[in-house]
Amino acid sequence: MEKKDQDPKSKSAKTISRRGFIRGAGLSTAGSVLLTSNVLALDYKEQPAVGKAFGPGAMTIKMKVNGTTKSLSVEPRTTLASALRDHLELTGTKVVCDRGACSACTVYLDGKPVNACMMSALDVGDKEVTTIEGIAKNGELHPVQEAFIEHDASQCGYCTPGMVMSCVHLVENNPNPSLEDVKDATRGNLCRCGTYPHVFKATLAAAKKTI
Amino acid sequence: MNKFSWYEAKSVEDALEQVNSTVSDELYQSSEKATIFKSGGIDVFDWVKEGLLKPQMIINIRNIPGLDKISYDPKKGLRIGSNVTLAEIASDQEIKNQYLALHQAVNHAATPQLRNVSTLGGNIAQRNRCWYFRSVDHNCFRKGGDRCFARHSKTGENENHAILDNGSCVSVHASSIATALMAFNASVVIANAEGKQKTVPMDDFFVSAGEDMAMENILQAKEIITEILLPPPSKNTKSSYIKQVARESYDWSLADVAVVMEVSGNACKSASIVLGAAAPVPYRSVEAQQAIENKTINSENATAAAKAAMAKARPLSKNDYKVPLFVSTITQTILEIS
Numbered sequence: 213m214e215k216k217d218q219d220p221k222s223k224s225a226k227t228i229s230r231r232g233f234i235r236g237a238g239l240s241t242a243g244s245v246l247l248t249s250n251v252l253a254l255d256y257k258e259q260p261a262v263g264k265a266f267g268p269g270a271m272t273i274k275m276k277v278n279g280t281t282k283s284l285s286v287e288p289r290t291t292l293a294s295a296l297r298d299h300l301e302l303t304g305t306k307v308v309c310d311r312g313a314c315s316a317c318t319v320y321l322d323g324k325p326v327n328a329c330m331m332s333a334l335d336v337g338d339k340e341v342t343t344i345e346g347i348a349k350n351g352e353l354h355p356v357q358e359a360f361i362e363h364d365a366s367q368c369g370y371c372t373p374g375m376v377m378s379c380v381h382l383v384e385n386n387p388n389p390s391l392e393d394v395k396d397a398t399r400g401n402l403c404r405c406g407t408y409p410h411v412f413k414a415t416l417a418a419a420k421k422t423i
Numbered sequence: 424m425n426k427f428s429w430y431e432a433k434s435v436e437d438a439l440e441q442v443n444s445t446v447s448d449e450l451y452q453s454s455e456k457a458t459i460f461k462s463g464g465i466d467v468f469d470w471v472k473e474g475l476l477k478p479q480m481i482i483n484i485r486n487i488p489g490l491d492k493i494s495y496d497p498k499k500g501l502r503i504g505s506n507v508t509l510a511e512i513a514s515d516q517e518i519k520n521q522y523l524a525l526h527q528a529v530n531h532a533a534t535p536q537l538r539n540v541s542t543l544g545g546n547i548a549q550r551n552r553c554w555y556f557r558s559v560d561h562n563c564f565r566k567g568g569d570r571c572f573a574r575h576s577k578t579g580e581n582e583n584h585a586i587l588d589n590g591s592c593v594s595v596h597a598s599s600i601a602t603a604l605m606a607f608n609a610s611v612v613i614a615n616a617e618g619k620q621k622t623v624p625m626d627d628f629f630v631s632a633g634e635d636m637a638m639e640n641i642l643q644a645k646e647i648i649t650e651i652l653l654p655p656p657s658k659n660t661k662s663s664y665i666k667q668v669a670r671e672s673y674d675w676s677l678a679d680v681a682v683v684m685e686v687s688g689n690a691c692k693s694a695s696i697v698l699g700a701a702a703p704v705p706y707r708s709v710e711a712q713q714a715i716e717n718k719t720i721n722s723e724n725a726t727a728a729a730k731a732a733m734a735k736a737r738p739l740s741k742n743d744y745k746v747p748l749f750v751s752t753i754t755q756t757i758l759e760i761s
């Protein structure tokens with residue numbers, strides 16, 4: 213009996229993911245732009261800025277993400293969120309409202325929480341990006357991540373990466389946060405499931421463990 | 424977002440050389456090859472994502488050196504560079520000590536993530552948040568259209584809209600920080616392409632909808648905000664700020680009030696009272712100021728001033744709640760001074 217998953221046609225169809233398709237389409241556009249305008253890959257930061265515009269086609273930039281410098285091809289309109297998700301496959305960063313209103317896309321820029329959806333990848337410059345993938349160290353979850361599991365601080369999970377980013381930033385910068393401090397830190401993070409009380413408990417518990 | 428090129432400006436002159444339009448000009452009547460400024464980019468990217476703004480080039484003014492400083496001098500006052508972020512203002516101890524209402528307004532504006540990116544220049548220059556203005560499907564007055572959708576007494580969703588000076592556009596200004604800045608009699612320093620510079624009081628920086636439907640401030644294409652100045656407080660200057668929102672977490676203002684007073688004991692010698700989310704631009708209530716000046720700061724006088732501020736209020740079909748909300752918020756903000 214023929215098994216469906218052994219059918220070569222259905223297998224090849226499965227290997228084309230939506231994200232892979234988006235990235236592939238982006239790269240082929242980039243290739244054509246590079247050819248027609250005869251511009252070689254350039255390091256954005258080292259270019260003289262006066263009297264020179266970048267784009268609108270793709271260019272190769274360097275970006276320091278989670279401690280590693282990556283090369284990627286972006287257009288000026290490529291948001292940081294898209295650069296991370298579609299180009300670097302760091303899909304832990306979620307895009308929900310895409311307008312800076314829900315903070316699901318929270319990453320750190322030089323250690324400060326920002327919305328990756330509301331900036332161009334070119335805005336990063338030589339700043340260091342930290343994503344949710346960079347929070348666990350040497351295979352060990354951060355105490356905030358452990359506490360989120362322990363206190364059931366996640367329902368549908370879509371706000372969770374952004375929520376964790378806000379809470380980790382808090383406990384790393386305030387060793388003894390109050391409930392009000394946790395509320396302040398997560399004011400931008402929308403959770404439609406309403407898991408806030410568990411997020412607060414988890415973060416306060418994690419802060420105690422971090423000390 | 425449409426395809427656009429990117430210019431990394433290295434100086435104010437460099438940026439002014441490249442720019443040929445403003446977000447406001449483009450929203451009212453778009454041009455083919457618009458080049459516009461962005462700093463933090465929160466408002467600009469919002470418009471581009473909606474497809475209402477299609478720039479050919481974005482000029483990044485965020486990294487221009489020298490526009491990111493805060494300096495305070497007891498004799499000269501406070502200077503805040505246009506590229507200073509809201510987070511930097513919120514954490515500045517001198518601003519908290521000397522300009523409490525500004526500190527409070529900044530702390531209640533936007534989210535922690537946005538405050539780390541949004542700049543003061545961009546905050547006061549951002550366009551209003553009326554959902555019809557922000558919608559591709561509604562060609563309102565502000566976008567060169569022929570009607571105001573919010574005003575309609577039956578279909579207009581106008582619960583967040585203006586109750587004062589709402590004769591033409593009924594939107595409210597998006598910057599609650601501007602409420603506090605105006606109460607402190609701040610000025611905006613604007614440089615132009617001819618190398619000239621002007622200092623404009625906050626009261627004259629904003630343009631009422633009745634004056635010009637196409638813009639909310641006086642900025643022209645070849646102009647850039649470089650600094651915001653606040654005069655030095657005296658030892659008798661006191662200030663307070665309260666913002667009312669629908670949600671406990673961050674939200675846009677339903678009514679916000681900034682009060683800056685010169686006091687003598689428990690009496691008000693002079694008052695600067697500004698209302699946010701009341702009118703299309705931050706609204707200085709001369710009526711409230713006159714009502715409280717040379718009076719003892721107590722509940723009775725504060726309420727009288729608050730009621731005087733609302734004397735000209737003309738609520739729309741769904742926002743009459745704002746009148747009592749402002750009366751209580753103005754009263755409370757004045758009483759915080761004592």
